[in-house]
Each structure stands twice: as structure tokens, then as C-alpha cells.
Amino acid sequence: MGSSFGGINTALTSLYAQRRGLDVTGQNIANANTEGYTRQRVQMQSQVGSLSPAMYAKTDGLGTGVAVSDVQRLRDEYLENRGRTEHGASSYLAAQSASYTAIEDAFAEPSDTALAAQLRDMWGGWNDVSNNPQLSAPRSALIQQSATVADQLNAAQDSLSRQWSQDRTQMSAYVDDVNVTAGSIAQLNDSIIMANASGLTVNELEDRRDLLAMKLAELTGATAAKRENGGMDVFIGGSTLVTGTTVREIDVTGAKRLQDQLSGADPVRLVWKDEPSSTIQAGGKMGASMDTMTTIIPGLSGDLTSVTDNLINSVNAKHRDGFSVDGSTGLDFFGRNPDGSVTVLIKDPDKVAVAGASGTLDNSVADAIADIGDAADGPDREYQSMIGRLGVSSQGSTRRAEIQAVVTEQIDAAREGESGVNLDEEMTNLLTYQRGYEAASRVLTTIDSMLDQLINRTGLVGR
Amino acid sequence: MIGGRVTEGSIHTRVLANLQRNIAKGAKIQDQLSSGKQLNRPSDSPAGTVSALQLRGETRTSLQYTRNADDGLGWLGTLEQTLGSSSTLVNRARDLTVQGLNSTTNGAQANEALATEIDQIRESLVSYANTRYLDRPVFGGNTTEPVAYDKDGGFTGNAYDPADASRTSVSRTVGSNVKVRVDMTGPEAFGDNTDVSADTTGLFRVLENVSAHLRSGDNAALQHDLTSLDKAGNKLKSAISEIGSRYNRITQMKESAQDRLLSVTSQLSDIEDIDLPKTIMDMQLQQTSYQAALAATAKVIQPSLIDFLR
Numbered sequence: 001m002g003s004s005f006g007g008i009n010t011a012l013t014s015l016y017a018q019r020r021g022l023d024v025t026g027q028n029i030a031n032a033n034t035e036g037y038t039r040q041r042v043q044m045q046s047q048v049g050s051l052s053p054a055m056y057a058k059t060d061g062l063g064t065g066v067a068v069s070d071v072q073r074l075r076d077e078y079l080e081n082r083g084r085t086e087h088g089a090s091s092y093l094a095a096q097s098a099s100y101t102a103i104e105d106a107f108a109e110p111s112d113t114a115l116a117a118q119l120r121d122m123w124g125g126w127n128d129v130s131n132n133p134q135l136s137a138p139r140s141a142l143i144q145q146s147a148t149v150a151d152q153l154n155a156a157q158d159s160l161s162r163q164w165s166q167d168r169t170q171m172s173a174y175v176d177d178v179n180v181t182a183g184s185i186a187q188l189n190d191s192i193i194m195a196n197a198s199g200l201t202v203n204e205l206e207d208r209r210d211l212l213a214m215k216l217a218e219l220t221g222a223t224a225a226k227r228e229n230g231g232m233d234v235f236i237g238g239s240t241l242v243t244g245t246t247v248r249e250i251d252v253t254g255a256k257r258l259q260d261q262l263s264g265a266d267p268v269r270l271v272w273k274d275e276p277s278s279t280i281q282a283g284g285k286m287g288a289s290m291d292t293m294t295t296i297i298p299g300l301s302g303d304l305t306s307v308t309d310n311l312i313n314s315v316n317a318k319h320r321d322g323f324s325v326d327g328s329t330g331l332d333f334f335g336r337n338p339d340g341s342v343t344v345l346i347k348d349p350d351k352v353a354v355a356g357a358s359g360t361l362d363n364s365v366a367d368a369i370a371d372i373g374d375a376a377d378g379p380d381r382e383y384q385s386m387i388g389r390l391g392v393s394s395q396g397s398t399r400r401a402e403i404q405a406v407v408t409e410q411i412d413a414a415r416e417g418e419s420g421v422n423l424d425e426e427m428t429n430l431l432t433y434q435r436g437y438e439a440a441s442r443v444l445t446t447i448d449s450m451l452d453q454l455i456n457r458t459g460l461v462g463r
Numbered sequence: 464m465i466g467g468r469v470t471e472g473s474i475h476t477r478v479l480a481n482l483q484r485n486i487a488k489g490a491k492i493q494d495q496l497s498s499g500k501q502l503n504r505p506s507d508s509p510a511g512t513v514s515a516l517q518l519r520g521e522t523r524t525s526l527q528y529t530r531n532a533d534d535g536l537g538w539l540g541t542l543e544q545t546l547g548s549s550s551t552l553v554n555r556a557r558d559l560t561v562q563g564l565n566s567t568t569n570g571a572q573a574n575e576a577l578a579t580e581i582d583q584i585r586e587s588l589v590s591y592a593n594t595r596y597l598d599r600p601v602f603g604g605n606t607t608e609p610v611a612y613d614k615d616g617g618f619t620g621n622a623y624d625p626a627d628a629s630r631t632s633v634s635r636t637v638g639s640n641v642k643v644r645v646d647m648t649g650p651e652a653f654g655d656n657t658d659v660s661a662d663t664t665g666l667f668r669v670l671e672n673v674s675a676h677l678r679s680g681d682n683a684a685l686q687h688d689l690t691s692l693d694k695a696g697n698k699l700k701s702a703i704s705e706i707g708s709r710y711n712r713i714t715q716m717k718e719s720a721q722d723r724l725l726s727v728t729s730q731l732s733d734i735e736d737i738d739l740p741k742t743i744m745d746m747q748l749q750q751t752s753y754q755a756a757l758a759a760t761a762k763v764i765q766p767s768l769i770d771f772l773r
Contacts (some may be wrong), residue, residue: 090715110735120523124526127530128530328692361633373524388513391508394506398506409477412476413476413477424768427769
């Protein structure tokens with residue numbers, strides 16, 4: 001038989017448990033709009049008396065109330081992992097698409113003013129020279145038009161080079177960000193492992209750690225795995241970035257300018273700081289940035305160099321054979337500065353070679369140069385197909401980014417559905433716990449009145 | 464949806480994403496409408512971009528061909544006019560020669576008058592042969608000299624010789640790989656004036672002979688000169704007809720370049736420009752659907768259990 005006062009304790013445990021429920025519901029409602037917050041649930045367990053009977057301590061099998069066994073964090077690890085993967089892929093494609101957009105802006109085709117149009121104007125200039133070899137005005141105009149083409153080619157290379165440098169600077173900032181974030185995760189791991197060992201719940205710390213892991217996923221395409229003791233390991237490209245409370249820092253080394261990258265001696269690389277010979281295959285924004293620096297920009301820069309060489313060589317080959325008004329011959333029209341930029345070597349209109357024979361007003365050389373613009377293997381066609389290829393790559397990248405964004409959105413909605421706070425649900429819980437609390441109070445009142453009957457009104461017969 | 468659970472947050476995520484997509488589509492249509500172009504960057508349509516670049520190139524090429532043709536027509540027009548006037552003078556010279564032959568009763572004085580006029584005609588012809596277009600003697604070939612003939616009718620220009628790289632013709636590119644000659648060197652129109660024999664057919668030399676034989680009253684030689692003059696006149700006439708046919712050819716090429724320009728411009732517009740009614744309809748549809756989405760969003764997010772609890 002239980003104690004007379006046992007019921008009071010049972011009601012008390014219920015009061016405690018309901019109040020805890022109300023508190024947790026309050027916390028959920030308070031964080032309904034907090035990013036990364038995971039809803040929590042009070043796990044209640046009914047209590048029974050001692051299950052190992054002794055001579056004078058036998059249980060009658062009646063429960064002794066309720067206890068809060070755990071406050072659960074309702075987050076689906078599988079969805080979290082998928083979320084990290086999809087976010088990594090999404091930020092990789094979005095960053096790549098942004099790079100292509102910037103490159104497209106640098107070329108500004110198709111338009112009436114960009115390189116293709118200026119090349120056309122220059123060939124037109126050669127035609128005008130060929131029409132009137134006796135006049136020096138068309139030759140002066142031609143030199144200016146050619147200088148504009150040279151400037152435009154140099155500007156396009158410069159803008160690729162600038163974009164490369166921007167990516168390189170950004171990369172250093174990303175590396176710092178990754179190292180700091182990894183450090184924070186290691187610290188949180190430390191706190192969480194300690195708290196778990198002493199039986200405390202630290203759901204809010206885990207929320208913060210998940211947010212940081214997501215940030216790493218977006219930056220580097222990192223994946224994460226949880227350990228039995230509550231710690232989280234983070235991996236980049238299969239190697240560990242964070243193990244428990246230890247961080248292995250990353251670094252970026254190699255070329256600092258596009259020219260150095262193109263020379264191929266020491267290309268830019270993402271490495272482990274403690275092992276400079278390693279190479280990390282990162283995803284996410286950093287992966288896209290690395291791709292831009294190692295493949296996309298060097299490729300386009302090479303294509304542009306090839307167009308430029310084509311222009312220089314085809315014009316010079318014909319120009320060298322020609323004779324100018326002042327009789328000079330064998331001169332190059334275009335040339336390269338020591339830094340690789342294109343320049344017009346002919347500054348004097350009287351040195352522009354027009355004639356195929358000295359001392360005549362023949363126009364065959366100028367005519368032949370003007371025809372380069374229409375040649376099937378000329379610089380114009382090469383440039384057009386280069387812009388075409390850029391368009392195809394850019395379009396593909398943008399489309400993939402759009403599709404991936406939809407997938408990521410769906411996963412986010414699912415994650416939010418799993419771990420987000422539903423106010424209707426919380427209001428319902430609030431009612432339930434409130435009523436539970438009221439009922440437990442009523443039980444207490446009832447037992448109290450029963451004991452009152454026993455203590456104060458019993459044995460008073462005949463008084 | 465995984466789990467089937469819906470929260471304010473998940474609704475928020477989806478609704479915002481949908482609104483974002485909707486407004487992004489609207490921004491793209493607005494962009495097209497305000498720029499008037501559906502092709503603003505290569506990724507809008509890579510194939511269209513390459514076509515647009517080529518068509519722009521063709522536009523400029525066609526314009527250049529038109530310009531070249533205009534310049535060529537200037538040359539040929541000058542040649543035609545000069546040769547026409549020369550031909551009139553040659554006819555007059557023939558009349559005078561015939562007059563000298565038939566009038567056996569002519570005195571030496573009358574023959575002297577005929578000879579003087581022949582001399583004047585010859586001088587006029589030499590000055591015609593030195594006609595210039597844009598500062599270049601049109602009968603001088605690719606010479607850098609200011610004149611094609613000296614005062615005595617000696618040719619100082621560069622005669623056209625296809626086999627000699629330094630004796631090229633003046634030509635204009637008026638179509639893809641179509642180069643038309645727009646000059647005519649002196650010997651082709653006025654004959655070979657280096658030959659000073661009695662049998663020469665060089666126009667200036669023949670006239671010199673006519674003048675000399677009129678003065679000497681040598682009728683037999685004058686008869687021979689008349690034949691030579693006819694030969695020179697025929698050469699001049701065939702030169703005129705050749706210039707005329709080249710003029711026609713360039714005119715036709717110019718017209719075809721202009722036609723090409725029109726068709727290229729319309730093709731370029733097909734590729735680059737927006738279909739205005741369609742784009743405006745698209746924008747109306749997008750605005751309607753955006754407003755509907757906004758209205759629905761405002762209604763969906765509002766109600767909550769809290770509204771119904773006392």
C-alpha cells in the first residue's frame with residue numbers, strides 16, 4: 001500500500017512536467033522566426049515505484065507520477081546532410097554563372113560598339129585607303145581605327161586579368177572565413193561533448209553548429225558527420241577539416257596574377273596549410289572561384305590571344321610585302337609591347353603600305369588586307385566563334401544554376417517543415433500543457449481535501 | 464514533400480521563392496521591353512549571337528561595297544564623259560580632214576586654217592587625256608605623276624600590264640571577291656602614241672600627221688591619215704563601250720549590295736529585336752499572375768490558430 005501522501009508527490013511531478021512543457025513551448029514560440037532554430041519537444045515518461053521489491057518496500061504497481069526524460073531536438077540528420085550537399089552544389093553553380101555573366105559584360109557583344117564592330121570599321125578603313133591611295137587622310141583614319149582595335153583587345157585582356165585578380169583576393173578572404181568557421185565548430189564541439197558527458201541538453205549550441213556547417217558547405221562544398229559523443233566532423237573533398245576539437249587549416253598558394261597562372265609554372269591551388277604539396281578539390285563558392293581561375297578565364301584569355309595573334313600575323317604578313325608612299329617596305333603594322341599588349345607600330349600615315357610595287361599608286365596590298373575581314377580563317381570569324389562558345393557555356397551554367405536553385409529550395413522547405421516551428425501546433429501544445437497543469441492542481445486540491453477530511457474531521461464523534 | 468509537415472517557415476520559404484521567380488521573370492520582360500532587344504548578351508541565345516555578329520559584319524561589308532561602288536562610279540563617270548567629248552572632237556577632226564581632201568581648189572591659206580584647227584583639237588584631246596579625278600590622272604594607271612601625257616602627247620603614266628606587278632589597274636571591290644577595274648590607261652583609249660611613223664594609229668600622232676600633210680598639201684598621205692584616224696576613232700569608241708559596260712556592272716553590284724543590306728537588316732532585326740505585341744502580352748500576363756500571387760500570399764499567411772483562441 002502506498003503512502004497517504006504519495007498522491008501529492010504524483011500531482012507535484014505532473015505540475016513540474018507540465019510547467020516544463022509550457023516553458024519549452026514558450027521557447028519554440030519565441031524562436032519561431034530564428035534562423036536555424038530547431039523546434040524542441042518535451043519527452044515525458046510515466047514513473048513507477050521501485051521495481052526490485054524488498055521485504056518492507058513493496059510496490060503496489062501504481063505509478064508515481066511523471067518525469068521529463070528529455071527535451072528533444074526535432075531535426076532530421078538525413079535532410080540536413082542533403083541540405084548541405086544541395087546548398088554546396090547550388091552556390092557552386094550560382095558563383096560560376098556569376099563569373100560567366102561578368103565575362104560576358106567584359107566583351108559586351110553583340111553591339112554596334114564592341115570589338116567585332118571595331119574590327120569591321122578597321123577593315124572598312126583599309127578599304128578606304130585602297131580606294132584613295134593618293135590621299136593621306138584615309139591612312140591617318142586607318143591608324144586611329146587600328147589603334148582603337150588594339151586598345152579594345154588590350155582592354156578585354158585587362159578585364160579578364162582584373163576579374164582573375166578579384167577572384168584571387170576573394171579566395172584569400174574565403175580561406176580566412178573557412179578557417180575561422182572551422183575553429184568555431186571545433187569550439188562548439190568541445191562545449192557540446194562536455195555537456196553531453198554531464199547529461200545536459202545543449203540544443204541551441206547544436207543549432208548554431210548546424211548553421212556554421214551549412215556555411216562551410218556553401219563555401220567549400222563540405223560534408224559533415226556526427227559522432228556518438230555529440231561531436232561533428234567536417235570534410236572537404238574527403239579529407240577532414242574538423243575532427244572533434246581539432247582543426248586542419250586550409251590555405252591558397254600559387255600564382256598571384258593571371259600572367260603567372262598562364263605561364264603554368266605555379267598555378268593557383270587550394271592546399272592544407274600543414275601539407276603545401278596537397279591539393280584540395282573544393283566545391284561551393286570556392287570551387288567555382290578555383291574553376292574560374294584555373295579553367296574559364298585562362299581558356300578565354302588563350303582564345304583572345306589566338307584571335308589577336310591571328311590579326312597581327314595576317315595583317316603583318318601582307319603589310320610587310322607592300323610599299324608605302326615614301327617607298328618604305330618590309331614594315332610590320334601591328335606589334336606587341338614587352339608586356340604582351342597589342343600596339344600599332346605604324347604611326348606615320350606615309351609609312352602605311354598600300355601598293356604592291358614601289359613608286360606606284362597601286363592598291364593591291366591594302367585591298368588584300370581589307371579582305372582579311374571576310375576570310376574564313378580570319379580573326380573576325382575566330383572571334384565570333386569564341387563569343388559563341390562563351391555564350392553556350394554561360395547559358396548552360398545559368399540553366400544548371402536555376403535548376404539547382406529549385407532543388408535546393410525544395411530541400412530547404414522540407415528542412416523547414418521538419419525542424420521549423422508551427423505556431424498552430426505550439427498553440428495547441430500551450431493549451432494542452434495549461435489544461436494539464438490545471439488538472440494536476442485539481443488533483444492536488446482533491447488530495448488536500450481528502451486529507452483535511454482525515455486529519456481535521458475524523459474522530460470527532462460526540463464532540 | 465518529405466514528412467508532410469507544414470510550418471509557417473516552410474510556407475514562407477516557398478511563397479518567397481515563387482514570388483522571387485515571378486518578379487525575376489517580370490524584370491527580364493521589362494528589360495527586353497525597355498531595350499527593345501531580346502538578345503542582350505551571348506547567353507541569351509548563343510546561336511543567335513553568332514548569327515547577329517555575322518549579320519552585323521555583313522551589314523558593314525554591304526555598306527562598304529556601296530561606298531566602293533560609288534567611288535568606282537565616280538571614276539567611270541569621269542572616264543565616260545571625257546571619252547565622249549574626245550570622240551566628238553575626233554569626229555570634227557575627221558570632217559576637217561575630209562574637207563582638206565575634197566577641196567582641191569583650196570588655197571594654201573585655207574589648208575593652213577584647217578591645220579590650225581586640227582592642232583587645237585589635238586591640244587584639247589591631250590588635255591582631256593590628262594583629266595583628273597580626286598587628284599589622280601584617270602588615264603595614268605597607278606602612276607604617282609600628276610599627268611598622264613606630256614604636252615607633246617607622250618604617255619608618262621603606267622600602262623596596265625597584268626603580267627607586271629608594278630603595272631596594276633585601279634580596281635574597286637564591289638562584292639565578295641568581285642573586283643571591277645575602274646580606270647583605263649591612255650594607250651587603251653588613245654592608242655600607241657610612241658610610234659611616230661606614217662602608219663601610226665596613236666591618236667595624237669595621227670593628228671600631227673594630218674596637220675603636217677594639210678600644210679604640205681600631200682593628198683595621198685592625207686588619204687592614208689584618214690584611214691589611220693578612223694582606226695584611232697574606233698579604238699576610242701570601243702573604249703567608250705567598254706567603260707559603259709563596266710559602269711553598268713558596278714551599278715548592278717551596288718544595287719545588289721543595297722538589296723543585301725535591306726535583307727540583312729531585316730534578318731538582324733528578326734534575331735535581335737523583340738516581338739513587341741507578344742512581349743507586351745507576356746508582360747501583362749506576368750503582371751496578372753504576380754498580382755494574383757501577391758493576393759494569395761497575403762491571404763495564406765494571415766490566419767492562425769491565435770485568431771480563434773479566446
